[in-house]
Amino acid sequence: MKKSLLPLFCFCLSASQLSAQTEHSDGLFNLKDKPSAARFELSKERVWPEETGKPEVCLWSGDRYAAVSITIDDNWASNHEWWLNITKELDLQVTWFVITERVGTGAHWGTWEGFRALAEAGHSIQSHSANHLNQADGQWPGIDWEYAASKKALEENIPDHHILALAYPGGKNSDLNDREVAAQYYITARGTRGTPNPANQIDYLQTNSAKISRPYIDAILEGTSDVKWLSGGQYKRAWLSAHFHGVTGEAIEKTETDLRYLASRKKDLWIAPFLEVARYGQQRDTHTITLNENTESRIRYTLTDQMRDEFYDLPLTVKIKLPASWNRARAKQGDKLLEVETVEHEGQKYALIPAVPDRGEVVVIPGT
Numbered sequence: 001m002k003k004s005l006l007p008l009f010c011f012c013l014s015a016s017q018l019s020a021q022t023e024h025s026d027g028l029f030n031l032k033d034k035p036s037a038a039r040f041e042l043s044k045e046r047v048w049p050e051e052t053g054k055p056e057v058c059l060w061s062g063d064r065y066a067a068v069s070i071t072i073d074d075n076w077a078s079n080h081e082w083w084l085n086i087t088k089e090l091d092l093q094v095t096w097f098v099i100t101e102r103v104g105t106g107a108h109w110g111t112w113e114g115f116r117a118l119a120e121a122g123h124s125i126q127s128h129s130a131n132h133l134n135q136a137d138g139q140w141p142g143i144d145w146e147y148a149a150s151k152k153a154l155e156e157n158i159p160d161h162h163i164l165a166l167a168y169p170g171g172k173n174s175d176l177n178d179r180e181v182a183a184q185y186y187i188t189a190r191g192t193r194g195t196p197n198p199a200n201q202i203d204y205l206q207t208n209s210a211k212i213s214r215p216y217i218d219a220i221l222e223g224t225s226d227v228k229w230l231s232g233g234q235y236k237r238a239w240l241s242a243h244f245h246g247v248t249g250e251a252i253e254k255t256e257t258d259l260r261y262l263a264s265r266k267k268d269l270w271i272a273p274f275l276e277v278a279r280y281g282q283q284r285d286t287h288t289i290t291l292n293e294n295t296e297s298r299i300r301y302t303l304t305d306q307m308r309d310e311f312y313d314l315p316l317t318v319k320i321k322l323p324a325s326w327n328r329a330r331a332k333q334g335d336k337l338l339e340v341e342t343v344e345h346e347g348q349k350y351a352l353i354p355a356v357p358d359r360g361e362v363v364v365i366p367g368t
């Protein structure tokens with residue numbers, strides 16, 4: 001975040017709330033409110049800046065057209081091996097939302113060793129609450145416990161893994177969910193309303209979650225769909241977050257077909273773990289970019305955001321139209337050489353530069 005712009009504001013935390021936080025002197029923990037209007041004007045096509053040297057943050061990482069994340073609820077250990085195989089074949093990373101109190105209590109619920117193996121294979125392990133709002137024994141400790149105990153268990157059992165996303169438990173007690181409490185522990189929380197998330201009005205504490213299948217994928221990429229309510233273009237460029245439970249019987253073959261179709265569209269889709277998309281989105285939605293120098297020999301800019309750097313350190317992709325005399329570009333942020341991609345559009349060259357907000361000025365020079 002940009003320190004000078006935000007008021008110093010810090011909650012005094014009680015001992016039981018040590019990991020609970022929303023605002024902080026170093027920036028925002030999350031954009032916790034449902035947006036009342038579009039956060040920015042959304043272009044339904046990729047943006048190609050007209051002005052040479054003027055940097056613009058891309059809607060999605062790598063200037064992909066739309067975003068997708070795949071999540072799996074309720075542990076489903078019997079599917080772990082199948083998911084490991086199909087995601088390895090298609091080079092996909094997915095997210096398990098785990099009910100933590102159930103881990104180790106039976107074959108369906110999996111083991112910590114099993115979830116660590118999924119994390120080591122590159123997947124994301126996040127919270128689906130401690131006990132799924134289960135009130136059967138009349139001893140329910142409350143919603144704060146559901147969210148906090150689960151986060152703590154995951155932090156203890158999945159080392160070196162940021163536990164910052166929640167999927168709200170559904171079912172008959174789902175009205176016990178509380179986004180204000182969730183916002184204290186998690187930077188984002190997934191709901192189950194079955195539509196894609198329009199990119200400029202994401203409710204990060206209650207994201208929609210739909211399906212991975214051709215009608216949904218076509219809706220975010222082409223604006224068309226076999227399903228009438230998904231067509232008409234309103235979901236173009238959206239974030240399609242999807243959730244699975246068990247994949248069994250005939251659903252296995254159908255899901256493999258759907259995942260293969262998804263993977264075939266990778267050139268235009270940023271397919272990333274749920275938490276990554278939620279982080280990119282919140283950094284993007286609060287960013288400021290300042291052009292410091294724009295000459296034939298050098299372009300310099302500063303990128304900041306309002307989010308807490310401790311939790312938000314993803315590179316945002318910045319696009320720059322290169323001066324006519326430049327064949328390519330090289331870029332540095334501090335001492336770090338950035339991996340610049342040069343792309344061409346209608347005979348003009350553009351650089352795609354991944355830089356982390358609040359890490360200092362980015363200097364761009366002609367490359368060979």
Ligand SMILES: [Zn+2]
Nearest residue numbers: 073074169170
């Ligand atoms: Zn569930």
